[in-house]
Amino acid sequence: MSTRRPVAASLAVLGYLVMIGPLVFVVVTAFTAGSTVRFPPDGFSLRWFGAAVGYEPFVTALVSSLELAVLAACGSLLLGVPVALAIHRGRIPGKGLLEGLFLSPLIVPELVVGLALYQQFMVGLGMNNFTTLVVGHTVLMFPYAVRVTGASLALVDPSVEDAARGLGASPVRTFWTITLPLLRPGLFSAALLSFVTSFNNVPLSLLLQSRDFRTLPVTMLDYVQQSYDPIVASTSVLILAGTVLVAVLAERTVGFAKIFGGINR
Amino acid sequence: MRTRRLTALLLLPGLVLLLAGFLVPAALMLLSPPGTGTADVFARLGQMLTDPYDLTIIGRTLGIGLTVTVVCVVLGFPVAYLLARSTSRWAGVLLAVAIFPLLLSNVVRTFGWLVVLGSQGAVGQALVALGIVDEAPQLLYTPLAIVLGLVQLFLPLAIVSSYSALAQVDARLDEAARGLGAGRARTFWTIVVPLSWPGVVVAATLVFAGSITAYTTPYLLGGSRQRMLSTQLFQYSSSTLDWAAASATALIMTVLVFGVAALSSALGRKARIA
Amino acid sequence: MSAAEFRAVSQVFGDFTAVDAIDLTIPDGKLTTLLGPSGCGKTTSLRMLAGYLSPTSGTILVGGRDCTTTPPEKRNLGMVFQSYALFPHMTVADNVGYGLKLRRTPRAEREARVTEALEMVGLAHLAGSRPKQLSGGQQQRVAIARAVAIRPELLLLDEPLSNLDARLRLQMRAEIRRIQAETGLSVVLVTHDQDEALEMSDQMVVMKDGRIQQQGSPQEVFPAPANRFVAEFLGYENFIPTNDALLTVRPEHLLVDPDGVASDGATSGGVSLPGRVTDLAYRGVDVLVTVEARAEASGDPVRLVADLRATTAPDLRVGGDVRVEAAPGHVVPLPAG
Numbered sequence: 001m002s003t004r005r006p007v008a009a010s011l012a013v014l015g016y017l018v019m020i021g022p023l024v025f026v027v028v029t030a031f032t033a034g035s036t037v038r039f040p041p042d043g044f045s046l047r048w049f050g051a052a053v054g055y056e057p058f059v060t061a062l063v064s065s066l067e068l069a070v071l072a073a074c075g076s077l078l079l080g081v082p083v084a085l086a087i088h089r090g091r092i093p094g095k096g097l098l099e100g101l102f103l104s105p106l107i108v109p110e111l112v113v114g115l116a117l118y119q120q121f122m123v124g125l126g127m128n129n130f131t132t133l134v135v136g137h138t139v140l141m142f143p144y145a146v147r148v149t150g151a152s153l154a155l156v157d158p159s160v161e162d163a164a165r166g167l168g169a170s171p172v173r174t175f176w177t178i179t180l181p182l183l184r185p186g187l188f189s190a191a192l193l194s195f196v197t198s199f200n201n202v203p204l205s206l207l208l209q210s211r212d213f214r215t216l217p218v219t220m221l222d223y224v225q226q227s228y229d230p231i232v233a234s235t236s237v238l239i240l241a242g243t244v245l246v247a248v249l250a251e252r253t254v255g256f257a258k259i260f261g262g263i264n265r
Numbered sequence: 266m267r268t269r270r271l272t273a274l275l276l277l278p279g280l281v282l283l284l285a286g287f288l289v290p291a292a293l294m295l296l297s298p299p300g301t302g303t304a305d306v307f308a309r310l311g312q313m314l315t316d317p318y319d320l321t322i323i324g325r326t327l328g329i330g331l332t333v334t335v336v337c338v339v340l341g342f343p344v345a346y347l348l349a350r351s352t353s354r355w356a357g358v359l360l361a362v363a364i365f366p367l368l369l370s371n372v373v374r375t376f377g378w379l380v381v382l383g384s385q386g387a388v389g390q391a392l393v394a395l396g397i398v399d400e401a402p403q404l405l406y407t408p409l410a411i412v413l414g415l416v417q418l419f420l421p422l423a424i425v426s427s428y429s430a431l432a433q434v435d436a437r438l439d440e441a442a443r444g445l446g447a448g449r450a451r452t453f454w455t456i457v458v459p460l461s462w463p464g465v466v467v468a469a470t471l472v473f474a475g476s477i478t479a480y481t482t483p484y485l486l487g488g489s490r491q492r493m494l495s496t497q498l499f500q501y502s503s504s505t506l507d508w509a510a511a512s513a514t515a516l517i518m519t520v521l522v523f524g525v526a527a528l529s530s531a532l533g534r535k536a537r538i539a
Numbered sequence: 540m541s542a543a544e545f546r547a548v549s550q551v552f553g554d555f556t557a558v559d560a561i562d563l564t565i566p567d568g569k570l571t572t573l574l575g576p577s578g579c580g581k582t583t584s585l586r587m588l589a590g591y592l593s594p595t596s597g598t599i600l601v602g603g604r605d606c607t608t609t610p611p612e613k614r615n616l617g618m619v620f621q622s623y624a625l626f627p628h629m630t631v632a633d634n635v636g637y638g639l640k641l642r643r644t645p646r647a648e649r650e651a652r653v654t655e656a657l658e659m660v661g662l663a664h665l666a667g668s669r670p671k672q673l674s675g676g677q678q679q680r681v682a683i684a685r686a687v688a689i690r691p692e693l694l695l696l697d698e699p700l701s702n703l704d705a706r707l708r709l710q711m712r713a714e715i716r717r718i719q720a721e722t723g724l725s726v727v728l729v730t731h732d733q734d735e736a737l738e739m740s741d742q743m744v745v746m747k748d749g750r751i752q753q754q755g756s757p758q759e760v761f762p763a764p765a766n767r768f769v770a771e772f773l774g775y776e777n778f779i780p781t782n783d784a785l786l787t788v789r790p791e792h793l794l795v796d797p798d799g800v801a802s803d804g805a806t807s808g809g810v811s812l813p814g815r816v817t818d819l820a821y822r823g824v825d826v827l828v829t830v831e832a833r834a835e836a837s838g839d840p841v842r843l844v845a846d847l848r849a850t851t852a853p854d855l856r857v858g859g860d861v862r863v864e865a866a867p868g869h870v871v872p873l874p875a876g
C-alpha cells in the first residue's frame with residue numbers, strides 16, 4: 001500500500017513518527033544509569049524504576065487518582081445511565097436539548113470548569129477539594145455515560161422490552177433482566193472511557209489540588225517543573241505499561257476500535 | 266402518567282448534579298466572580314481585547330490552534346485514508362496504534378518532547394554530534410515545541426474522525442471513478458475528499474477546540490515565555506487571584522470554543538446538503 | 540362469550556386520530572384478523588389491546604373484565620412482535636421459559652411446558668441455541684412458542700409473516716391455523732395482505748383511517764364488500780356507475796366478446812357494455828384485457844380490466860370493438876359515492 005501512494009504514505013509515516021516517536025525516547029531514557037534526562041542515556045539500569053515505586057508523593061498520588069477515577073466512573077454511570085434511559089425510552093419533550101445539555105461538559109474547556117468549581121465551591125462555599133474533585137470529574141464524565149450507553153440503548157429493539165412486559169415482567173424487572181444485560185458492552189465502554197479520562201485529567205484537577213489529596217498527573221507536572229531527573233521517565237513508562245494493559249482488556253472485551261469513535265471494523 | 270413520573274425520577278439526580286456541579290458554577294464564575302461583578306468582567310474583557318500583551322496571547326493561541334489543526338488534518342487524513350482502504354492485516358494493528366495514545370496520559374505524551382527537544386535531548390545532541398551547531402539550540406519554550414506537542418496530542422483524534430467518515434464511503438466508488446478514467450489523484454480529490462468532508466470538518470473542530478484549550482502541553486513546552494490563553498488563565502486564578510481577569514479569559518476561551526462548534530455544525534450541514 | 544371487546548376506543552396522537560371510536564368484539568376460540576393498508580391503525584389497536592398504549596378514550600375488555608388501564612404485565616396476553624423481539628442474550632429455552640419463571644412455575648413443570656411449546660412449533664431440538672443462530676422462520680416459531688407457553692387469554696400477532704419469504708409465509712399460515720386449532724386460543728392477527736386474511740380468518744375486520752369498514756367471516760365479506768374501499772382492497776378493479784348504485788365486478792368475472800352482440804344477462808342485473816380494447820397484457824396463464832367502455836347511464840368513459848384464461852380467450856386485438864359482460868351473480872352493487 002505504501003509504494004502506490006507515495007505522498008500519502010510519506011505523510012502517514014510522518015504522522016506515526018510524531019505520535020509514537022517521543023514515547024520511544026521516554027522508554028529509552030527511563031532505563032538510564034545516569035542521573036539526568038539526556039540522550040543518549042548514560043548506561044543501562046533499572047534504578048529509576050525502583051526510585052519511582054519508592055517515591056512517596058507519586059505512590060500516594062497514584063492511589064488518590066485511582067480512587068477518584070473509580071468514584072467518578074461509578075458516579076457518572078449511576079446518574080448518567082438513568083438519564084440515557086429517560087432520553088431514549090421516556091416520553092418527554094425536548095429530548096435533543098436535554099441530551100445537548102448533558103453533553104455540554106465535553107465542549108466547555110475543562111480548565112474553565114476547574115476554575116468555576118475552585119472559585120465557587122472551594123473558595124466560595126469552603127468545600128474540601130476531594131468532594132469538589134469528585135463532583136467535577138463525575139460531571140465531566142456524564143457525556144460518556146449518556147452518549148455511549150445511549151448509543152447502545154438505541155441499538156436495543158424496544159419491542160424486546162415490550163415483549164418482556166407482555167410476558168409478565170414489571171418495568172423494573174424488565175430493566176434488570178432484559179435492558180441491563182443488553183447494555184453491558186455500552187456500560188463497559190463508558191466505564192472504561194470515564195475511568196481513563198478521569199485518571200489522566202489535568203486541566204480540571206489542576207486548580208482543585210490540596211496537600212492532602214493530589215492526583216498523579218498534576219503531581220508529576222509539578223515535579224517536572226522543579227527537577228529534571230529520570231524518575232518522571234520511569235513513572236511514565238509504568239503508566240504506559242498500565243495503559244497498554246487497559247487497552248488489551250478493552251480489545252478482549254468490547255473491541256478497542258469500537259470504544260473509541262464508534263469505529264466498526 | 267406513571268411513565269412520566271418515572272422519567273422525571275430518572276432524570277432528576279443527574280440533572281441536579283449537572284446544574285449544581287457544572288452549569289450554575291460556570292455561569293456564576295463567568296459572569297459574577299466573587300468580589301467583582303459582571304461589569305468588571307466585561308471591563309477587563311474590553312481591556313484584553315485592546316491591550317497588546319493580551320492580544321499577543323490571544324493571537325498566539327489562535328495561530329497555534331490553526332497551525333495544529335492544519336497539520337493534524339494534513340497528516341491524519343492520509344493515515345485514515347490508507348488504513349480505511351487497506352486490506353492488509355496490519356491495517357488493524359496500525360489503527361490500534363493510532364488510537365492507543367487517546368488512552369495515554371497527556372503528561373506522559375508531552376514529557377516525551379522534553380526528552381526529544383530539551384537542551385540535553387535527542388535533537389540537540391544529534392545536531393551537535395553532526396557538527397551542524399556548536400551548542401544545542403533552545404528548542405523548548407518555542408511555538409514550534411507547542412505545535413509539535415499538540416499535534417502529537419490531537420493527531421489520533423483527527424485520524425479517528427476521518428477514519429469513521431472514510432469507512433462509510435464505499436470503496437467501490439473509487440473503483441467506479443477509476444473505471445471511468447479518473448487517475449488516482451483525481452479520484453482522491455473528486456470522490457474521496459468531497460464524500461468524507463463532513464468527517465474532516467468534525468476532525469478539524471475537535472483538534473482546534475482541543476488545541477486552544479489544552480493546558481499540559483503549553484505549560485510544559487511553552488512555559489512562561491510562550492503563554493497561551495490556558496496557561497494565562499491558570500496564572501490569573503492561582504498566583505494573582507485576579508478573578509475578573511480569570512473570568513474574562515475563561516469567557517474568551519468559552520466563546521471561541523462554542524463559536525468553532527457552531528461554525529462546524531453549520532459547515533457540516535452545508536456539506537450534507539451539497 | 541367474547542375474548543375481548545373494544546368499546547368506542549380512540550387513540551389520538553397530537554392532533555392526529557389514529558384509531559377513531561372503534562367498536563369490536565373478538566370472538567372466543569377463533570382467529571380474527573385486522574386487515575387494512577399501512578397506517579390505518581392496526582398496530583395501534585393491537586398495542587392498546589395488549590396494554591402498551593392507553594386509549595385516549597373508550598373501554599377495553601378482556602375476558603369480560605375492564606382492562607383499559609391495566610399494564611401489559613398484568614393482562615396475560617401472548618404477543619408476537621413483527622421483529623420477533625427474542626431476547627438475544629438468552630437461549631431459545633430461556634426465552635420460552637421467561638414468562639413461566641416470572642410466574643414462579645416450579646422448575647419441573649416449567650421445563651415440561653417449555654418442551655411442549657417448542658415441540659408444538661417443531662423446534663425442540665434447538666432449545667439450547669441462541670436466537671441469532673436461527674433463521675427468520677425459526678425465530679418466528681420461537682416467538683410464537685414463547686407467547687403460547689404462558690397460556691395466554693389471547694394470542695396477538697402483529698404482521699407475523701411479513702418478514703418471511705413467500706414460500707415460508709404460505710407454510711406459516713397453515714402452521715398458525717394448526718396451533719390455533721390445537722390450543723383453542725383466541726387469536727388476533729394483524730396483516731395488510733388480503734389473501735392472508737381470507738385464508739386464515741374466522742372473522743376478518745377491514746380498517747381504513749382508524750375506522751372499521753366491514754367485519755365478518757371471509758365468506759361473508761369477500762362476495763359482498765360493503766363499500767368501494769373494501770372492494771378495491773379485496774381486488775375488485777372494475778367500478779361501473781349506474782343511476783342508483785355503483786356496480787363492481789372482479790377482473791376474472793368479466794367476459795370479453797369480440798362479436799359485440801348483447802346477451803340476455805345484461806337485462807337482468809348483469810353488466811353488458813360496448814367498448815374498445817386499449818391494451819393486451821399476456822401473462823402466461825392468463826391475459827389482462829383493458830377495455831375503454833362507456834357507462835350506460837351517464838355516457839362517461841369507464842376503464843375495465845378483464846382477466847381471461849389464455850387458453851380460452853377469444854382472438855382480440857388492440858383497437859378492436861368488443862362487448863364486455865358479467866353474469867348477474869358476479870355483479871356486486873355498492874352504495875354510491
Ligand SMILES: Nc1ncnc2c1ncn2[C@@H]1O[C@H](COP(=O)(O)OP(=O)(O)OP(=O)(O)O)[C@@H](O)[C@H]1O
Pocket residue numbers: 552555557575576577578579580581582583584731
Ligand atoms: N406514537 C405515535 N405518535 C404519533 N403517531 C403515531 C404513533 N404511533 C402511530 N402513529 C400514527 O398512527 C397511524 C397508525 O399507525 P399504526 O402503526 O397503527 O398503523 P398500521 O395500521 O399498523 O400500519 P402498518 O401496516 O404500516 O404497520 C400512523 O399514521 C402512524 O404514523
Ligand SMILES: [Mg+2]
Pocket residue numbers: 581582583697698
Ligand atoms: Mg403496523
